[in-house]
Amino acid sequence: MESTPTHREGRGGGPRSVTPAEKSQARQVSLRRIGRLFTDHRGPLAAVTAIIVASSVLAMASPFLLRTVIDRALPERDLTLLVWLVVGMVAVAGVTAALGVIQTWISTRVGQQVMHRLRTDVFAHLQRQSIAFFTRTRTGEVQSRITNDIGGMQSVVTSTATSIASNLTTVVATAVAMVALSWRLSLVSLVVLPPAILLTRKVAGLRRQITARRQRELADLNVTIEEGLSISGVQLSKTLGTGAALVDRFTASSARLVDLELRSELAGRWRMASMSIIFAAIPAVIYLSAGLPGTAGTLSIGTLVAFTALQGGLFRPLMGLLDVGVSLTASLALFARIFEYLDLPVEVDDPAQPVTIDPRRVRGHLRLDDVTFSYPGSDTAAVAGVTLDVPAGTSLALVGETGSGKSTLAALISRLHDPAAGRITIDGIDLRDLRLADLAAVVGVVSQETYLLHTTVRENLRYARPDATDAEIEDAARSAQIHDLIAGLPDGYDTVVGSRGHRFSGGEKQRLAIARTLLRDPRILVLDEATSALDTETERAVQRAFDVLAEGRTTITIAHRLSTVRDADQIAVVDHGRIVESGTHDSLLDRNGRYATLAV
Numbered sequence: 001m002e003s004t005p006t007h008r009e010g011r012g013g014g015p016r017s018v019t020p021a022e023k024s025q026a027r028q029v030s031l032r033r034i035g036r037l038f039t040d041h042r043g044p045l046a047a048v049t050a051i052i053v054a055s056s057v058l059a060m061a062s063p064f065l066l067r068t069v070i071d072r073a074l075p076e077r078d079l080t081l082l083v084w085l086v087v088g089m090v091a092v093a094g095v096t097a098a099l100g101v102i103q104t105w106i107s108t109r110v111g112q113q114v115m116h117r118l119r120t121d122v123f124a125h126l127q128r129q130s131i132a133f134f135t136r137t138r139t140g141e142v143q144s145r146i147t148n149d150i151g152g153m154q155s156v157v158t159s160t161a162t163s164i165a166s167n168l169t170t171v172v173a174t175a176v177a178m179v180a181l182s183w184r185l186s187l188v189s190l191v192v193l194p195p196a197i198l199l200t201r202k203v204a205g206l207r208r209q210i211t212a213r214r215q216r217e218l219a220d221l222n223v224t225i226e227e228g229l230s231i232s233g234v235q236l237s238k239t240l241g242t243g244a245a246l247v248d249r250f251t252a253s254s255a256r257l258v259d260l261e262l263r264s265e266l267a268g269r270w271r272m273a274s275m276s277i278i279f280a281a282i283p284a285v286i287y288l289s290a291g292l293p294g295t296a297g298t299l300s301i302g303t304l305v306a307f308t309a310l311q312g313g314l315f316r317p318l319m320g321l322l323d324v325g326v327s328l329t330a331s332l333a334l335f336a337r338i339f340e341y342l343d344l345p346v347e348v349d350d351p352a353q354p355v356t357i358d359p360r361r362v363r364g365h366l367r368l369d370d371v372t373f374s375y376p377g378s379d380t381a382a383v384a385g386v387t388l389d390v391p392a393g394t395s396l397a398l399v400g401e402t403g404s405g406k407s408t409l410a411a412l413i414s415r416l417h418d419p420a421a422g423r424i425t426i427d428g429i430d431l432r433d434l435r436l437a438d439l440a441a442v443v444g445v446v447s448q449e450t451y452l453l454h455t456t457v458r459e460n461l462r463y464a465r466p467d468a469t470d471a472e473i474e475d476a477a478r479s480a481q482i483h484d485l486i487a488g489l490p491d492g493y494d495t496v497v498g499s500r501g502h503r504f505s506g507g508e509k510q511r512l513a514i515a516r517t518l519l520r521d522p523r524i525l526v527l528d529e530a531t532s533a534l535d536t537e538t539e540r541a542v543q544r545a546f547d548v549l550a551e552g553r554t555t556i557t558i559a560h561r562l563s564t565v566r567d568a569d570q571i572a573v574v575d576h577g578r579i580v581e582s583g584t585h586d587s588l589l590d591r592n593g594r595y596a597t598l599a600v
């Protein structure tokens with residue numbers, strides 16, 4: 001059953017196949033750890049327990065009232081007694097129901113709070129993950145875990161707390177009442193337990209396996225949706241004509257889900273059916289045992305009726321309780337997936353003892369000392385032994401062939417990764433000693449690809465600085481040479497940019513990114529120029545925007561435009577992760593080396 005083909009898991013860039021280690025881990029989720037999620041809620045849980053005990057004691061009264069009705073009030077035609085007994089029965093039902101509501105409220109609250117905590121913890125923890133994590137994780141996988149897995153758990157945790165509370169009340173109360181009525185008959189009723197427990201265990205194990213597979217399948221489905229229905233994905237599939245294949249993949253994935261759901265549902269149904277047969281047989285056995293020579297005559301009719309009534313009412317809550325076992329066991333698979341995320345180490349993190357700096361007073365002297373870095377899983381270094389010195393307020397242009405490691409250098413400077421060896425300092429302070437928030441205030445990045453949020457232009461710009469006024473936002477846009485264009489849009493600054501900003505051209509998006517960076521006003525700027533050729537008009541606009549942005553700051557530009565390169569204080573030629581030449585435009589041309597070949 002675990003041998004389903006996992007060919008699809010590797011698709012979409014991330015090696016997310018299920019390793020044996022992962023499978024065994026799923027089996028080892030510690031119940032104690034799950035229990036710890038509830039430790040903050042001891043008070044409410046104690047209240048729930050108290051209510052359970054109270055309701056049990058109360059409910060114990062009902063069968064005795066019934067027995068008195070049948071054995072005394074009715075045969076003796078005692079109307080007063082009858083009325084009192086009936087009032088008592090109604091009152092017991094009323095109070096029990098009220099307690100049930102309170103209990104449901106408390107336990108649902110506890111369940112929801114636990115889920116809320118888990119969801120926010122996972123979100124916050126994943127937020128802190130380094131870029132490497134997101135590179136190796138399929139888009140859609142993370143969403144699936146947060147929505148499908150925690151969502152699935154939510155119903156388990158919430159309904160578990162509620163179900164345990166309410167069903168346990170009934171079962172305990174009923175059992176106590178049964179024993180009080182006749183311990184002999186109670187013993188007879190116990191025959192139901194062994195098969196019930198056996199069946200439940202079997203089904204629980206089955207469900208757990210199915211759940212683990214279903215969640216993986218759901219994640220796959222999500223990935224396909226992301227790859228097939230996001231704007232970039234649709235563009236790709238339309239231009240490559242892979243629409244039909246995508247539909248096939250989705251259909252296959254969905255069909256597997258149908259199969260899993262069916263099996264999961266059927267397993268439950270079979271158990272239910274077997275159980276109801278067993279339960280139906282009990283009253284018969286009870287009547288039989290009541291008439292057996294040893295017991296005959298020792299039980300009143302009232303006791304017998306009250307007892308079978310109780311026993312009949314035991315079925316649903318008992319099944320409910322056993323179901324909790326089933327869904328809890330099944331949910332271990334969900335917990336395993338969530339805990340796996342929570343246990344991921346944070347690779348790039350805030351230092352334990354950060355150096356406190358005032359980002360506005362940083363001078364912006366950037367140094368790289370013998371920096372080496374390679375991407376996980378790659379044996380060649382993307383950056384190897386790079387040493388660079390960029391004095392405050394000066395500009396450095398990085399040039400080199402595609403894939404030479406320029407963007408990687410930029411990522412290291414903004415600490416998206418940490419170097420494997422060597423160090424990067426700003427004003428002599430190692431980046432790893434700075435708070436991430438401070439570093440983000442000091443180093444501004446305009447990357448090759450601009451990400452825009454699906455909201456208005458204004459909000460996209462304000463994302464960079466939430467307290468920026470409208471006037472400041474427009475100023476930034478003006479400096480970034482994009483104000484006129486925005487003003488010309490149907491809704492001006494309130495125009496929604498479209499999913500990921502597909503409404504804008506590459507050059508426009510980049511100018512929006514420049515405006516965003518201007519709002520942040522960082523001391524050090526990292527500009528990764530778009531590699532795609534812009535038309536001269538746009539290029540000039542982008543160039544002017546870059547120039548405004550660069551004024552008075554330390555800038556590291558990954559340059560594809562000759563003008564950027566020519567004016568730089570310092571040019572470094574990158575090749576296979578190494579700096580092979582550096583100097584000014586003229587000095588490098590004079591050398592007639594690598595730069596000279598690139599520049600022509």
Ligand SMILES: Nc1ncnc2c1ncn2[C@@H]1O[C@H](COP(=O)(O)OP(=O)(O)OP(=O)(O)O)[C@@H](O)[C@H]1O
Pocket residue numbers: 135375376378382400401402403404405406407408409448531
């Ligand atoms: N996330 C990653 N995982 C593994 N390898 C990567 C990753 N990103 C980049 N690389 C590899 O590292 C090398 C340097 O890539 P980088 O993006 O720094 O090149 P670049 O100089 O910016 O190129 P371009 O001019 O095309 O933007 C390349 O060989 C690339 O394949």
Ligand SMILES: [Mg+2]
Pocket residue numbers: 406407408448528
């Ligand atoms: Mg690049």
